[in-house]
Amino acid sequence: MNPTGKAFQGNCEIIHLKMRQILISFFTLVLFASGSYGQSTNEEETIRRINTYLSDLEKIAFNGAVLVNLNGEVISKGFGFSNKEQQLKNSPNTIFDIGSITKQFTAAAVLKLEMQGKLSTEDKISKYFDSIPADKEMITLHDLLRHQSGLISNIGKDYEKISKEEFLHKVLSSKLRFNVGSGFSYSNIGYSLLAMIIEKVSGQSYETYLYENLWEPSAMQMTGYTRPGFDPELIAVGYYRDGREWGKPTNMEWDQTAPYWHLRGNGGILSTTGDLYKWHTALTTGSILSPEAIHKFYHPKLRTDETEASYYAYGWDVYQTNRGTTRLWHNGGNNIVYADFRRFIDEGVTLIMLTNQSHPNFDDLNEEISQMIFNADYTPAIPGADNETNRNFTNFIIRTLQDSGLEKAKEAYQGKNEDQDLIEFIMRSEGLDHLYNNKPDMAMQIFLMNVFVHPNTAKALQSLAEGYMVTGNKDLALKFFNESLSLNPDNPFAKDMIKVLGK
Known part of the structure; x- marks a missing residue:
């Protein structure tokens, strides 16, 4: 479950939206509030406690990989199995489906194209697609990036076969949830439209453009749909909560080298904890995006109903903690795989968790670790094993x-x-x-x-x-x-x- 209550793709704990929707309809909620506690000064003790916590979770069947960066001190380990039948263990080299974390790559590619003078985030989608209906004529790339276009979230299942033409027809024929730019509604199809625009403007496939302009300059050789030529044994097998095998994402029905448009651009990228940490480093050092693009990445133009305290930026959730610092965060999954990526960029803390078996016992792992880091007295409860x-x-x-x-x-x-x-x-x-x-x-x-x-x-x-x-x-x-x-x-x-x- 994502802590904002926003409908991210495939959130892995079933939340009771009815209650939240009733409450939100009556009250204006201020999201992303944060506790006021200080970071533990004893980093060696904090790391020891984190290692103990992760080992305890492995004992109750956590399967995945975790990377923790605490002021330059890095923990990077695998837990449980990437393939239970073959008894292959997860490791920092295991390749996982990162779900909607894909969106930040799509957003960064749009900003890169803007740096190259090939598009503007203020462009209307009518510049790139023909026969846009009247109710969607005002949608801009900015609206798609911020989930404020009014488009619904999905028009089909992740791996359902669909042509580009049919996808566009269904999207453009769908009814908007609200007037363009007037609200927030998480939309996977909006990011797929952005991927189409990336391909049209660059003249390259979505994956090729991202590799040449984002991943290769960041030394990320283990990120993509198929381009890395992944060793199949390193790709984690996904498992349902009850232990049944779902399989590997690369064994699902794909459109040759990438998923069909229900997923392309909004999810389904494969990566490792190490590669995602390289991405964090590249963004921190400014080697990929200009200072102006980085600022827009995290601080785009807001609506009048928003404040700087909390908002969805371009592929990132952003909020100001009570410590006066910034947290950048996104998660993703499909109730089988789950990924959580959070960056406390002012405090030298980065947390990356990837799992091939999403489960309520473990999906809050990064939240628990952040509590341990910023509150030396916090001891996370170890849940009962789901057996x-x-x-x-x-x-x-x-x-x-x-x-x-x-x-x-x-x-x-x-x-x-x-x-x-x-x-x-x-x-x-x-x-x-x-x-x-x-x-x-x-x-x-x-x-x-x-x-x-x-x-x-x-x-x-x-x-x-x-x-x-x-x-x-x-x-x-x-x-x-x-x-x-x-x-x-x-x-x-x-x-x-x-x-x-x-x-």
């Missing part, structure tokens, strides 16, 4: 709540075997499902049980606060939003709800 024993026990506790109530469920939990654990994210999801399906009493029982077992887990406390908010208990909602926020000061939703309740 058959724990799932059966969690379902047993839910049935006990339904049949006999909270006190009996607590007794049943206290009498559990040592190898049994209550899975927090299942309890939270079950409770929210009841809450949104007009079963608030049962929802509150589940939330209270979850907090009884996980009193130091921010998400468990937040869901209980949401339950109290929906059921009208303002005081307890405030209490538990504040408790959640004390554990995760970088929680925008909790901060916003505290402001709302305070009014």
Whole structure:
């Protein structure tokens, strides 16, 4: 799940958008608020704690690769398996699908073309495509880059076969969600249109232009769709949450050397943690984009309803932390693979996490590590393993709540075997499902049980606060939003709800 609540491509934890949409429709939320805590001065101890945390996650089946840069001190490791059947381990050299992190490359390519005098971000799309309908005539490249065109997110599935002509017809025939430039709505198809424009203006394929102008100058030889000629054994096999094999992205139906247009330009690029770190370095040193282009990359022209505190830039989420610093962030995935890339550029911290098995137990890994870095007293909770024993026990506790109530469920939990654990994210999801399906009493029982077992887990406390908010208990909602926020000061939703309740 992305912390902004924005609908990024394939967010890997199912979030309950109905609740958020109801709340947002009533309240104006200030997104991306950040906790006010200081960076740990003992970097050696912080690195030790991070290594311990990652090792603990591997024990409960984390599969992926992680890179942490802390003021020049770099941790780069693989965890779990890239191919379970062949018992191949993940490593810093493992190649992963990076999902919507692809968008920042598309945005950088547009800015590079602008530097070369071949286009302008203020150009209307009617300059590059024929027969633009009247409702879309005013859409500019700037609008596409900032997801403010009003275009819907998708018109088909990622690997669904489609021609360029059919794709354009469907996009241009779709109904806008709002007037051009008047709001925000995450649109994958908008970035595919940008990829088409890159090809038309440069006279090269999307991948070739990015390689020659972005990746090769950054020494990124392991990034692309197919151009690197990847060693198939280094490409991670994707797995569903329950362990079933999904396969390798390169084994899906592609249009020869790249995905079809449902994915091209907006997702699906393959890379490694090391190559993404090279990209971070190239952007930091200014070797790819001019100072003017870098400024526009992170600080484009904003709408009147936005502030400098938080906004979606060109392929990056940008917000100002309470420490007075800037965080640049993006994630991506498809409920199987997941990628998270965040850069605290003023503080010398870069976090990159790529996984071939997206799971709620692990998708917040970078968030937890950032808490450890900026709060020396923070200790992340290790979730219960998502295995058959724990799932059966969690379902047993839910049935006990339904049949006999909270006190009996607590007794049943206290009498559990040592190898049994209550899975927090299942309890939270079950409770929210009841809450949104007009079963608030049962929802509150589940939330209270979850907090009884996980009193130091921010998400468990937040869901209980949401339950109290929906059921009208303002005081307890405030209490538990504040408790959640004390554990995760970088929680925008909790901060916003505290402001709302305070009014």
